[in-house]
Amino acid sequence: MNRTELIAQIKNKKTFLCVGLDPDLEKIPKHLIQNEKDIIFEFNKQIIDATAPYCVSFKPNNAFYEVYGLSGIESLEKTIKYIKTNYPSHFLIADAKRGDIGNTSTMYAKAWLQNLGADAITVAPYMGSDSVKPFLKFENKWAVILGLTSNEGSVDFQQQKVGSRELYLEVIEKCAAWGTENNMMFVVGATKAEMFRGIRKIIPDHFLLVPGVGAQGGNLQEVCKYGLNKDIGLLVNSSRGIIYASSEKNFAEMAAEEAKKIANEMKEIIKNI
Amino acid sequence: MNRTELIAQIKNKKTFLCVGLDPDLEKIPKHLIQNEKDIIFEFNKQIIDATAPYCVSFKPNNAFYEVYGLSGIESLEKTIKYIKTNYPSHFLIADAKRGDIGNTSTMYAKAWLQNLGADAITVAPYMGSDSVKPFLKFENKWAVILGLTSNEGSVDFQQQKVGSRELYLEVIEKCAAWGTENNMMFVVGATKAEMFRGIRKIIPDHFLLVPGVGAQGGNLQEVCKYGLNKDIGLLVNSSRGIIYASSEKNFAEMAAEEAKKIANEMKEIIKNI
Numbered sequence: 001m002n003r004t005e006l007i008a009q010i011k012n013k014k015t016f017l018c019v020g021l022d023p024d025l026e027k028i029p030k031h032l033i034q035n036e037k038d039i040i041f042e043f044n045k046q047i048i049d050a051t052a053p054y055c056v057s058f059k060p061n062n063a064f065y066e067v068y069g070l071s072g073i074e075s076l077e078k079t080i081k082y083i084k085t086n087y088p089s090h091f092l093i094a095d096a097k098r099g100d101i102g103n104t105s106t107m108y109a110k111a112w113l114q115n116l117g118a119d120a121i122t123v124a125p126y127m128g129s130d131s132v133k134p135f136l137k138f139e140n141k142w143a144v145i146l147g148l149t150s151n152e153g154s155v156d157f158q159q160q161k162v163g164s165r166e167l168y169l170e171v172i173e174k175c176a177a178w179g180t181e182n183n184m185m186f187v188v189g190a191t192k193a194e195m196f197r198g199i200r201k202i203i204p205d206h207f208l209l210v211p212g213v214g215a216q217g218g219n220l221q222e223v224c225k226y227g228l229n230k231d232i233g234l235l236v237n238s239s240r241g242i243i244y245a246s247s248e249k250n251f252a253e254m255a256a257e258e259a260k261k262i263a264n265e266m267k268e269i270i271k272n273i
Numbered sequence: 274m275n276r277t278e279l280i281a282q283i284k285n286k287k288t289f290l291c292v293g294l295d296p297d298l299e300k301i302p303k304h305l306i307q308n309e310k311d312i313i314f315e316f317n318k319q320i321i322d323a324t325a326p327y328c329v330s331f332k333p334n335n336a337f338y339e340v341y342g343l344s345g346i347e348s349l350e351k352t353i354k355y356i357k358t359n360y361p362s363h364f365l366i367a368d369a370k371r372g373d374i375g376n377t378s379t380m381y382a383k384a385w386l387q388n389l390g391a392d393a394i395t396v397a398p399y400m401g402s403d404s405v406k407p408f409l410k411f412e413n414k415w416a417v418i419l420g421l422t423s424n425e426g427s428v429d430f431q432q433q434k435v436g437s438r439e440l441y442l443e444v445i446e447k448c449a450a451w452g453t454e455n456n457m458m459f460v461v462g463a464t465k466a467e468m469f470r471g472i473r474k475i476i477p478d479h480f481l482l483v484p485g486v487g488a489q490g491g492n493l494q495e496v497c498k499y500g501l502n503k504d505i506g507l508l509v510n511s512s513r514g515i516i517y518a519s520s521e522k523n524f525a526e527m528a529a530e531e532a533k534k535i536a537n538e539m540k541e542i543i544k545n546i
Contacts, residue, residue, distance in 0.1 A: 061373075067380040067388065
C-alpha cells in the first residue's frame with residue numbers, strides 16, 4: 001500500500017487505529033479453546049471482523065505465533081491471508097523486529113514483504129545501514145524502524161546521549177536519510193509523548209507507529225498534540241486493551257466496543273484536519 | 274549446555290569453531306535440488322555430519338529458513354532436532370536476533386530456548402533491559418547479545434560515542450550487569466579485531482561469538498590475539514566460507530576440508546592454553 005492510499009483510508013474513516021494481534025492461549029476465551037481446531041486463527045478472525053470498521057491497520061506480533069511452533073506460524077500465515085483477502089485496504093504490519101547483516105536482512109525482507117505480502121515490517125536499527133536498506137527495496141512496502149520504544153528499557157540505550165542529543169534522535173535522522181516518507185515509518189512509544197516534539201522537528205512528514213496507548217499507559221490526547229501532522233501521520237496501536245477486553249463469548253463484540261471508543265476519540269481529535 | 278561443559282568440549286577437541294547453517298537454494302548444489310524432497314534439511318544434515326568433528330557449535334540463521342515459509346521453518350525444526358539428537362554436545366545457537374518489550378521477549382525466549390531447545394539465541398539490545406532479561410531465565414541457556422557486529426553498518430550507531438566511549442562498549446557493560454558469564458555471551462565481529470582489547474577490559478570472562486572470519490574478511494590470528502582468555506572464551510563462526518566451499522557432489526567433503534583447515538589453525542593457536 002502506498003502513502004496516498006494510506007492517508008486516504010485514514011481521512012475517509014476518520015481513524016488511525018491499528019489493532020495489534022497478539023494471541024496468547026492463556027488469555028483467549030475458554031470456549032474457543034474447547035471448540036476450535038485452529039484456536040488462534042479463529043480468535044484473530046473474529047477480532048479482525050469485529051474491529052475492522054474502527055481501524056485502518058492490523059499488526060500481528062510474530063512472537064505470539066512463533067511460540068506455538070509450526071502450528072503458530074501456520075495460524076499467522078492464515079491470519080495474514082485472511083486480512084489481505086477480506087480487508088485489502090487495511091495496512092498490514094508484520095511486527096517482527098528483524099535486522100541483520102545485508103544478505104540476511106534481504107532474506108527477512110523477502111520472507112515478510114514479498115512472500116507473506118505484509119505492507120510493512122518493524123526493523124531493529126542497531127546494526128546500521130546495511131541491516132535496514134534491504135527492507136526498502138520493495139515497491140509500496142515499508143520498513144518501520146524502532147526509534148523510541150514504549151518500554152522501560154528505552155532509557156538504557158535509546159535515551160543515552162550521543163554527542164548533544166539522544167541516540168533515538170540520531171537513529172531517526174540517520175535512518176530517515178536511507179529511505180523516504182514513502183517507504184519508512186518509525187516506532188515512537190506513546191509513553192513518551194513529550195518527546196514527539198523533538199522527533200517531529202527531524203521528520204515532520206513521516207508516519208509514526210505508536211504503541212503503548214492503553215495497557216502500557218500512553219495517552220492518546222498527548223500523542224496527538226505533539227505527533228499529528230497535516231496528513232495525520234500517526235498509526236496508533238492498541239493490542240491487549242482491545243483484543244482481551246473480555247474473555248467471555250462476546251469477546252469480539254467487546255473488542256469492537258473498545259476499538260470504537262478509541263476510534264471515536266480519534267475522530268474528535270482530527271475533525272478539523 | 275552450561276559453561277563448564279562448553280569449555281570442556283573446546284579444550285578436548287582443540288577447536289572453537291562454530292559452523293553457520295545459512296542454507297540458500299541459489300547456492301545449494303544442484304544435484305540435491307533435483308533429487309531431494311527436503312533439500313534444506315538434506316543439505317544441512319550432510320554439512321553437519323561432515324563438519325561436526327571440527328567444530329563445537331552450530332548456528333542456524335533463522336532468516337534463511339523463514340524465507341521459505343512453513344516448509345523452511347519445518348526444515349529448521351528438523352535441523353535443530355537432528356543436531357540435538359546426534360550431536361548433543363555441540364552448542365546450538367539460534368541466530369534469530371530477537372528482542373522486544375518484556376512480554377514479547379518472553380514469548381521469543383520460550384519459542385527458541387524452551388520449545389525448540391536451542392542452547393542460545395542471539396538478541397538485539399536496542400530496546401534495553403526488559404527486552405534482554407527474559408532470555409536469561411532458562412537454566413543452562415544463553416542470550417548472545419549483539420555488541421559490535423561485523424558489518425559495514427556497525428559504524429552508524431554502535432561506534433558512535435556515548436559520553437566518552439562507543440555505544441557498543443556501553444551496551445556490553447550494561448547488558449553484562451543483567452546476566453553473568455554463565456548465561457550471556459556477546460557478538461563481536463572479527464572484522465574489528467583491534468577493538469577486542471577494549472571489550473576484554475570490560476568482560477574478561479565472557480564468551481564472545483565472533484562472526485566475520487572468512488567471507489566477511491576477518492582474520493583469525495588477530496581475533497585470537499586480543500580475544501582469547503584463559504577458558505578460550507571464543508566461538509568463531511564461519512558460514513558461507515565452509516558450507517559453500519563447493520557446489521559439486523563432494524560439497525560436504527569440501528566443507529569438512531574448510532572446517533578442518535580452520536580447526537587446525539585454532540589448534541595451533543591454543544596449543545599452549
